[in-house]
Amino acid sequence: MATTDTRQAASRAAATIDAATIRAITQGEHGDPFSVLGLHGDVLRAFLPDAERLDVLDAAGKPLGELWRIDDAGLFEGKVHGLSRGAPYRFEVTYPQGAVTLDDPYRFGTVWGEMDSHLFAEGRHLRLYEKLGAHPMSLDGVQGTYFAVWAPNARRASIVGDFNMWDGRRHAMRKRIECGVFELFVPGVGKGAVYKFELTGPSGERLPLKADPFAFRAQHPPENASVVHGLVEHDWRDEAYMKARADRQWLAAPVATYEVHLGSWMRVTEDGNRYLSYAELADKLVPYCLDMGFTHLELLPVSEYPFDGSWGYQPTGLFAPTIRHGTAEEFAAFVDACHAAGIGVIVDWVPGHFPTDAHGLAQFDGTALFEHADPRQGFHQDWNTLIYNYGRNEVRNFLVCNALYWLDRFHIDGIRVDAVASMLYLDYSRKADEWVPNKFGGRENIDAIEFLKDMNEKAYGNHPGIMTIAEESTAWPAVSRPTYLGGLGFGFKWNMGWMHDTLNYVSREPLYRKYHQNDLTFGLLYAFSENFVLPISHDEVVHGKGSLINKMPGDHWQKAANLRAYLGFMWTHPGKKLLFMGCEFGQHREWAYMQSLDWHLLDDPAHKGVQSAVRDLNRIYKDVAALHALDCSSDGFRWIDASDSEQSVVSFLRRDGQGGEAVVVCNFTPVPRHGYRVGVPRSGRWNEVFNSDASHYGGSGMGNGGAVDASDEAWHGLDASLTLTLPPLSTTVLVPA
Numbered sequence: 001m002a003t004t005d006t007r008q009a010a011s012r013a014a015a016t017i018d019a020a021t022i023r024a025i026t027q028g029e030h031g032d033p034f035s036v037l038g039l040h041g042d043v044l045r046a047f048l049p050d051a052e053r054l055d056v057l058d059a060a061g062k063p064l065g066e067l068w069r070i071d072d073a074g075l076f077e078g079k080v081h082g083l084s085r086g087a088p089y090r091f092e093v094t095y096p097q098g099a100v101t102l103d104d105p106y107r108f109g110t111v112w113g114e115m116d117s118h119l120f121a122e123g124r125h126l127r128l129y130e131k132l133g134a135h136p137m138s139l140d141g142v143q144g145t146y147f148a149v150w151a152p153n154a155r156r157a158s159i160v161g162d163f164n165m166w167d168g169r170r171h172a173m174r175k176r177i178e179c180g181v182f183e184l185f186v187p188g189v190g191k192g193a194v195y196k197f198e199l200t201g202p203s204g205e206r207l208p209l210k211a212d213p214f215a216f217r218a219q220h221p222p223e224n225a226s227v228v229h230g231l232v233e234h235d236w237r238d239e240a241y242m243k244a245r246a247d248r249q250w251l252a253a254p255v256a257t258y259e260v261h262l263g264s265w266m267r268v269t270e271d272g273n274r275y276l277s278y279a280e281l282a283d284k285l286v287p288y289c290l291d292m293g294f295t296h297l298e299l300l301p302v303s304e305y306p307f308d309g310s311w312g313y314q315p316t317g318l319f320a321p322t323i324r325h326g327t328a329e330e331f332a333a334f335v336d337a338c339h340a341a342g343i344g345v346i347v348d349w350v351p352g353h354f355p356t357d358a359h360g361l362a363q364f365d366g367t368a369l370f371e372h373a374d375p376r377q378g379f380h381q382d383w384n385t386l387i388y389n390y391g392r393n394e395v396r397n398f399l400v401c402n403a404l405y406w407l408d409r410f411h412i413d414g415i416r417v418d419a420v421a422s423m424l425y426l427d428y429s430r431k432a433d434e435w436v437p438n439k440f441g442g443r444e445n446i447d448a449i450e451f452l453k454d455m456n457e458k459a460y461g462n463h464p465g466i467m468t469i470a471e472e473s474t475a476w477p478a479v480s481r482p483t484y485l486g487g488l489g490f491g492f493k494w495n496m497g498w499m500h501d502t503l504n505y506v507s508r509e510p511l512y513r514k515y516h517q518n519d520l521t522f523g524l525l526y527a528f529s530e531n532f533v534l535p536i537s538h539d540e541v542v543h544g545k546g547s548l549i550n551k552m553p554g555d556h557w558q559k560a561a562n563l564r565a566y567l568g569f570m571w572t573h574p575g576k577k578l579l580f581m582g583c584e585f586g587q588h589r590e591w592a593y594m595q596s597l598d599w600h601l602l603d604d605p606a607h608k609g610v611q612s613a614v615r616d617l618n619r620i621y622k623d624v625a626a627l628h629a630l631d632c633s634s635d636g637f638r639w640i641d642a643s644d645s646e647q648s649v650v651s652f653l654r655r656d657g658q659g660g661e662a663v664v665v666c667n668f669t670p671v672p673r674h675g676y677r678v679g680v681p682r683s684g685r686w687n688e689v690f691n692s693d694a695s696h697y698g699g700s701g702m703g704n705g706g707a708v709d710a711s712d713e714a715w716h717g718l719d720a721s722l723t724l725t726l727p728p729l730s731t732t733v734l735v736p737a
Helices: 004-013 019-026 114-122 239-246 278-292 328-340 393-409 420-424 446-462 496-506 510-516 518-525 556-572 599-603 605-623
Strands: 038-040 043-047 053-058 063-071 075-079 089-095 098-103 133-139 142-150 156-161 174-176 181-187 194-200 256-260 296-299 317-321 344-349 414-417 467-470 492-494 532-536 576-580 637-641 649-655 661-667 673-680 684-691 707-710 720-726 730-736
Touching (some): 019 075, 043 063, 142 194, 296 414, 317 393, 328 344, 393 414, 446 467, 510 518, 556 730, 599 605
Parallel strands (some): 256 296, 467 492
Antiparallel strands (some): 043 075, 053 063, 133 142, 637 649, 661 730
């Protein structure tokens, strides 16, 4: 019997490929491994480093022959008679430690189809996440994982992981030249396998290992590899909720959103200050939100991100719910629990930029693939991040299908798009010589505009009843108007101007507020130009801005009274509501992402009172149609008196269009106003349904005894009038009995 060395020497002489090809395969430099490995005619080749012997078996385990080593690195070749292309076979591989039976990844055909290439090239592959990424599956009866990655300018791509000792030579991928996608089915690899992509750039340089842009799960930070998981599998039980949602018109509905950073809403301090899991959040956060009367939860970005201090706004894994709180299935169960409680879920989404981390999208295939090559177009100076190239069909497809992925696979009810202004303007936060004009010489980012329109059209077209919300801080017109009317197609826009003006007002000492009445009233000049959300978000209680209650002047009692009055004004003002966690009970310190909210403050009656006031405001907002039905229409609002700046009082009327009305009077000084006359539409009894100075909120208990009768005396241009007691630092709401 010939020795191994003798067989190797004989087979080298009989090798059917040249030395350059052998070298390229064994050194991981070959760009088309399927042209060499696998079955070619009656010649079968395989690359298995460290193998001592390689035998071929048919599907039934019958020996078909032996392959011979043609290179010391582990390249085997041999003729196998009676085996046609596409026929199943297996390898019996003998290692020094023993023999194992393996399937050859190079015997499997392509999974990526011609239609996939066509749709992807046009930017219209709405379920691209079903093809790119890592998908456990059975192919030709063999269990494994199908990997696919877009890297058109790479010379070669390999999958590396624990399953192949992170050796990029072992699982080199097939390149689909027509679209730049690399693919490979790897038998025996299943859920839980850790992996990255090893790419060689266009100049032959070996790139840093890359996480999968379509990974459905990632390692726990600071580790940053992808984890084979597949699409989320959850037995949804929210059919009734989803059916009702599809028929809901959010413009006419009460929308009161509780904005939450999952990592710091509440932590388990007795267990190393750890995060709550998605299951624990379902048990604690959902009942709390329900008890407080919020209609929606808005989550700071849950897409995977490497740095805790970014709060999720610099994501590297747009398709993976962060593993910090659990798996994709556990996140889906959390959403299901929200829906069971009748609470909608909105996620913050970041298509405006991405971090420069080496394992992420930056220079993904050795070129500016996802970003612009010119830093004047592709680099955010404010955040040291990269800007997506929205003019590239494949990049736009990547982002649009990601938005649809969250709506489809996780039943998300809304998407709030972060930093829209930075996307719309080419000169955003740039000096004159630091940006490139569009083709018309203007500053508008035409590609980003078209992307946002496309995303909104696809989101609303495929998922009835959802909402998209823009964080847009400029006067860009028609952000929340349909695309067929020339708008961007969002459902709502954050009213940043209202937020800045009103916070500027309530931050002043009451003595000086009379000089700044316009800060309260100016917002009504444009309040119906968009479908607005009134946001008191995380951005207002961090980075030295102080907490919401500490923006208020005065002593402890006055701060709480100011806060209750301000929130009363906010909840009765036209526009949907958003409040960041902790503001609902007057947290004193700034928000800190690394620690829990200060729940112990609820032992203080003043903080408990603020919380109770917010709970009641949410109830009244929902129960009184006049306070929400025409939030986005001028038909739902009328000033009663906006000019009483001397006493820092404003009064206004809210209507629902069906005859329902509510009167709101705000006194922003600590001076009670007795016998204060306010015009109302009708005489008769008016019930005082909310008084922010009520004693059970920690106020002085001053008010109107729960009801007051309107006389027929016309006032403020209305047919009747009320004579009221206005408590100090208060908002009072009255409705007809």
